[in-house]
Amino acid sequence: MAFVDQLEAFKSERLAPLLGAGRTSLASDAPGDATQLLQIALANEINVSELAAAWMPTTRELDVKLAFARQAGDEAGHFQLVSDRLAALGFDIAGFTPTDSPLFQYLRGLTATVERIAAGLFTLESIAYGVNENFMALCERRGDLETVRIYREYIQPDEAAHHQLGQRLLARYAVTPELQQAARDTVAGLLEIAGAARASAAARLGTACFPGC
Numbered sequence: 001m002a003f004v005d006q007l008e009a010f011k012s013e014r015l016a017p018l019l020g021a022g023r024t025s026l027a028s029d030a031p032g033d034a035t036q037l038l039q040i041a042l043a044n045e046i047n048v049s050e051l052a053a054a055w056m057p058t059t060r061e062l063d064v065k066l067a068f069a070r071q072a073g074d075e076a077g078h079f080q081l082v083s084d085r086l087a088a089l090g091f092d093i094a095g096f097t098p099t100d101s102p103l104f105q106y107l108r109g110l111t112a113t114v115e116r117i118a119a120g121l122f123t124l125e126s127i128a129y130g131v132n133e134n135f136m137a138l139c140e141r142r143g144d145l146e147t148v149r150i151y152r153e154y155i156q157p158d159e160a161a162h163h164q165l166g167q168r169l170l171a172r173y174a175v176t177p178e179l180q181q182a183a184r185d186t187v188a189g190l191l192e193i194a195g196a197a198r199a200s201a202a203a204r205l206g207t208a209c210f211p212g213c
């Protein structure tokens with residue numbers, strides 16, 4: 001099996017409990033209003049945008065540098081879409097302040113190109129895509145079809161494209177056993193931190209069904 005396919009299977013296995021928790025909350029009609037949950041998405045979009053922007057000038061490989069630049073722009077677009085939706089729902093966006101987290105502190109500490117691709121594009125974007133699907137199901141059930149539309153038409157196609165970009169770049173750069181091991185370790189490390197972060201957010205919110213990563 002090709003390395004990227006192996007890594008995809010490795011990631012899916014570790015991602016499954018995280019996505020399963022969201023589905024359990026969804027099935028049990030857990031609380032959480034759209035305004036509160038969309039603010040989590042907002043914080044996430046700005047953090048991913050900043051992360052990709054920070055990585056751009058310090059990544060030597062041109063195709064990877066451009067992937068981060070594109071990601072930074074796309075995530076800024078997602079921030080705008082979510083913030084417009086929040087404004088339409090009556091939330092005053094002036095009151096929003098981005099928050100940092102151990103997840104993004106870990107990500108900012110990654111310096112190797114293969115680790116950055118494995119974390120920022122390949123894994124983070126898979127988490128985002130999966131948890132957003134659960135969140136869209138929640139919005140659909142509550143009749144918030146406009147939020148569903150924004151995710152389906154704009155945000156999810158971008159997150160899927162970012163993940164595919166991660167797959168292609170890993171196939172190109174993770175070409176030695178050492179680099180492949182580094183990629184695997186990064187995927188495992190990030191999923192562990194993300195799983196813990198989402199579990200503590202779920203305890204605080206009373207639901208594991210929320211967007212972002």
Ligand SMILES: [Fe+2]
Nearest residue numbers: 045075078159
């Ligand atoms: Fe995004």
Ligand SMILES: [Fe+2]
Nearest residue numbers: 125158159162
């Ligand atoms: Fe993305």
